[in-house]
Amino acid sequence: MTRSFSLAVVPGDGIGPEVTAQALxxxxxxxxxxxxxxxxxEYDLGAKxxxxxxETLPDSVLEEIRGHDAILLGAVGDxxxxxGVLERGLLLKLRFALDHYVNLRPSKLFPGVPTPLANPGAIxxxxxxxxxEGPYVGNGGAIRVGTPHELATEVSINTAYGVERVVRxxxxxxxxxxxxxxxLVHKNNVLVHAGHLWTRTVDAVATEFPDxxxxxxxxxxxxxxxxxxxxxxxxxxxxxxxxxxxxxLAAAITGGIGLAASGNVNPDRTAPSMFExxxxxxxxxxxxxxxxxTAAILSGALxxxxxGLPEAAARISSAVEADIAERGAAPRSTEEVGGAIASRxxxxxxxx
Amino acid sequence: MTRSFSLAVVPGDGIGPEVTAQALxxxxxxxxxxxxxxxxxEYDLGAKxxxxxxETLPDSVLEEIRGHDAILLGAVGDxxxxxGVLERGLLLKLRFALDHYVNLRPSKLFPGVPTPLANPGAIxxxxxxxxxEGPYVGNGGAIRVGTPHELATEVSINTAYGVERVVRxxxxxxxxxxxxxxxLVHKNNVLVHAGHLWTRTVDAVATEFPDxxxxxxxxxxxxxxxxxxxxxxxxxxxxxxxxxxxxxLAAAITGGIGLAASGNVNPDRTAPSMFExxxxxxxxxxxxxxxxxTAAILSGALxxxxxGLPEAAARISSAVEADIAERGAAPRSTEEVGGAIASRxxxxxxxx
Ligand SMILES: CC(C)[C@H](C(=O)O)[C@@H](O)C(=O)O
Ligand SMILES: CC(C)[C@H](C(=O)O)[C@@H](O)C(=O)O
Numbered sequence: 001m002t003r004s005f006s007l008a009v010v011p012g013d014g015i016g017p018e019v020t021a022q023a024l025x026x027x028x029x030x031x032x033x034x035x036x037x038x039x040x041x042e043y044d045l046g047a048k049x050x051x052x053x054x055e056t057l058p059d060s061v062l063e064e065i066r067g068h069d070a071i072l073l074g075a076v077g078d079x080x081x082x083x084g085v086l087e088r089g090l091l092l093k094l095r096f097a098l099d100h101y102v103n104l105r106p107s108k109l110f111p112g113v114p115t116p117l118a119n120p121g122a123i124x125x126x127x128x129x130x131x132x133e134g135p136y137v138g139n140g141g142a143i144r145v146g147t148p149h150e151l152a153t154e155v156s157i158n159t160a161y162g163v164e165r166v167v168r169x170x171x172x173x174x175x176x177x178x179x180x181x182x183x184l185v186h187k188n189n190v191l192v193h194a195g196h197l198w199t200r201t202v203d204a205v206a207t208e209f210p211d212x213x214x215x216x217x218x219x220x221x222x223x224x225x226x227x228x229x230x231x232x233x234x235x236x237x238x239x240x241x242x243x244x245x246x247x248x249l250a251a252a253i254t255g256g257i258g259l260a261a262s263g264n265v266n267p268d269r270t271a272p273s274m275f276e277x278x279x280x281x282x283x284x285x286x287x288x289x290x291x292x293x294t295a296a297i298l299s300g301a302l303x304x305x306x307x308g309l310p311e312a313a314a315r316i317s318s319a320v321e322a323d324i325a326e327r328g329a330a331p332r333s334t335e336e337v338g339g340a341i342a343s344r345x346x347x348x349x350x351x352x
Numbered sequence: 353m354t355r356s357f358s359l360a361v362v363p364g365d366g367i368g369p370e371v372t373a374q375a376l377x378x379x380x381x382x383x384x385x386x387x388x389x390x391x392x393x394e395y396d397l398g399a400k401x402x403x404x405x406x407e408t409l410p411d412s413v414l415e416e417i418r419g420h421d422a423i424l425l426g427a428v429g430d431x432x433x434x435x436g437v438l439e440r441g442l443l444l445k446l447r448f449a450l451d452h453y454v455n456l457r458p459s460k461l462f463p464g465v466p467t468p469l470a471n472p473g474a475i476x477x478x479x480x481x482x483x484x485e486g487p488y489v490g491n492g493g494a495i496r497v498g499t500p501h502e503l504a505t506e507v508s509i510n511t512a513y514g515v516e517r518v519v520r521x522x523x524x525x526x527x528x529x530x531x532x533x534x535x536l537v538h539k540n541n542v543l544v545h546a547g548h549l550w551t552r553t554v555d556a557v558a559t560e561f562p563d564x565x566x567x568x569x570x571x572x573x574x575x576x577x578x579x580x581x582x583x584x585x586x587x588x589x590x591x592x593x594x595x596x597x598x599x600x601l602a603a604a605i606t607g608g609i610g611l612a613a614s615g616n617v618n619p620d621r622t623a624p625s626m627f628e629x630x631x632x633x634x635x636x637x638x639x640x641x642x643x644x645x646t647a648a649i650l651s652g653a654l655x656x657x658x659x660g661l662p663e664a665a666a667r668i669s670s671a672v673e674a675d676i677a678e679r680g681a682a683p684r685s686t687e688e689v690g691g692a693i694a695s696r697x698x699x700x701x702x703x704x
Contacts, residue, residue: 154546156506160503187596191487192440192490197497245571
């Protein structure tokens with residue numbers, strides 16, 4: 001029996017469409033072999049649409065997208081659009097409207113991957129970044145804009161409800177991993193109100209997970225450990241903004257954002273989850289067939305896992321790992337990388 | 353003619369007193385040779401005082417400190433005190449009350465210093481971190497604390513007045529450096545109100561400094577460049593929280609927080625500026641004579657520069673650089689490192 005899944009595909013801006021095409025190709029290939037089939041609907045959201053119509057994410061489109069089983073997103077943002085318009089109006093609107101409260105960002109240093117660190121050690125951790133609160137809520141404003149008396153605020157909103165659910169999710173993930181370790185990252189010596197809520201919540205939920213070891217790091221100290229001893233991390237749980245910062249750094253030490261996948265997960269499944277590379281739209285190299293589609297393809301693996309197809313997901317991860325291990329110094333095009341990974345996935349079919 | 357300067361010394365907690373003693377010794381040594389003399393008043397602020405009296409920084413003490421020419425601070429914070437009490441009540445209170453709007457943090461990779469990066473390149477930049485606004489203002493609160501309906505906020509406050517003065521200071525510093533390059537770091541695609549104020553201010557002030565090259569990076573991308581291409585940076589100007597995060601990472605890639613100095617500068621000289629190592633109180637190694645006093649000593653060099661004694665400052669920097677170049681693998685005590693640097697400073701006297 002074939003399970004059918006509907007995908008909403010948002011290729012977006014810059015290199016988004018190029019890398020999304022490769023991810024979709026790999027997804028379709030592996031699905032066929034695991035009694036699954038994808039039907040995709042593409043949504044032309046992004047810079048072009050905004051220029052043409054002024055729309056970022058119309059309500060009707062959001063409702064259509066909501067009807068799908070999952071979302072595959074490329075990248076959003078373009079220099080021709082004022083900074084923040086597409087990020088807030090499209091990407092963050094999707095994350096918030098669809099209650100993607102677990103922003104899942106695994107970091108693993110695959111063998112053979114060049115890292116800027118001299119002695120990286122065995123890096124294999126996952127950041128559980130809160131996705132629907134914190135300084136990302138868009139609760140800020142400005143008065144007397146453009147005058148010498150301008151005042152601009154940004155309000156970080158944190159609720160027990162919002163913090164507890166993501167902390168519980170992170171504990172469950174830590175418990176399911178061999179090392180069973182959770183690190184809370186915050187800045188509770190300065191942002192005392194939000195920080196103490198996070199700290200107390202972790203302390204409270206910890207009693208339900210007695211086999212998980214817990215520690216705490218200030219965000220500034222966490223960046224130090226990410227370059228001096230990244231192997232110390234197993235699961236990190238943190239706020240939306242700190243998670244944004246830490247996961248770019250985490251990507252950098254594990255081979256760059258060309259490899260970093262992410263899932264915007266709604267664990268309660270009240271709305272579709274969304275999978276996207278950590279990288280941005282990279283308009284400087286768009287259309288040049290230079291973009292590395294690996295992060296998009298690995299985001300596809302996270303999507304498969306979320307849809308209950310862990311073996312199909314593992315097939316993609318193994319294919320990527322094998323491809324990475326044999327990457328030479330010679331540059332390959334987006335299509336060559338995607339094709340090479342697709343072939344390995346297909347080989348996996350034959351021998352698997 | 354000998355110039356006399358009064359120093360308020362706040363050794364603080366943990367390793368603070370140990371490293372401050374070494375910094376003071378070096379300061380006094382070099383001053384004597386540059387027609388300067390320091391008189392110091394020590395203030396027993398920190399964890400002990402808080403436990404004994406409940407006080408962090410009484411107004412009367414703040415006013416006394418205000419009467420000095422500069423402040424030398426060790427480190428603040430202790431696990432026996434609830435997180436935030438000393439940080440907010442003492443360290444940040446000093447920075448805010450004395451209008452330390454330029455939090456100056458140079459990062460230089462000295463020859464011979466071990467760095468976690470495989471190919472660090474020539475790292476030599478300075479972060480100008482805003483020190484009196486942003487998410488550090490303490491404008492937040494919580495309701496229904498400890499209940500499932502708790503809500504906690506943190507408000508980032510940004511004013512044209514506050515942003516412009518630090519941006520102008522950063523431009524002036526960039527202009528005085530050979531490369532004349534300024535990078536604004538923010539997150540203006542998400543924190544649009546504060547971010548656009550920062551971006552517009554940099555654009556406006558840039559017209560007064562036509563010879564300074566300006567670029568912009570999102571904070572997440574900046575962490576990537578700090579590990580993949582730190583040599584690209586010359587002067588970074590950024591908000592209080594982003595500056596906190598970036599400067600710990602910057603310290604990590606240039607040999608660790610044991611070497612990172614900082615100045616909390618009031619460029620208008622309406623109150624004394626304060627000099628302190630970037631590192632914390634490290635209670636785990638306090639009293640063990642293990643702490644590296646180099647960061648405190650280099651903070652003393654920044655203090656001398658601020659007081660108009662650049663040659664004395666350079667003597668300390670050279671002595672530190674020479675000491676670092678010859679550091680072996682064998683661990684040295686706090687006193688040994690301080691003594692070695694002091695001897696080199698003294699040698700500098702003889703030959704200089
Ligand atoms: C594009 C931007 C809004 C986004 C974020 O800040 O979350 C990106 O940096 C990410 O990490 O997914
Ligand atoms: C101790 C803490 C309040 C402080 C800060 O966050 O500014 C420290 O991390 C620093 O960088 O000086």
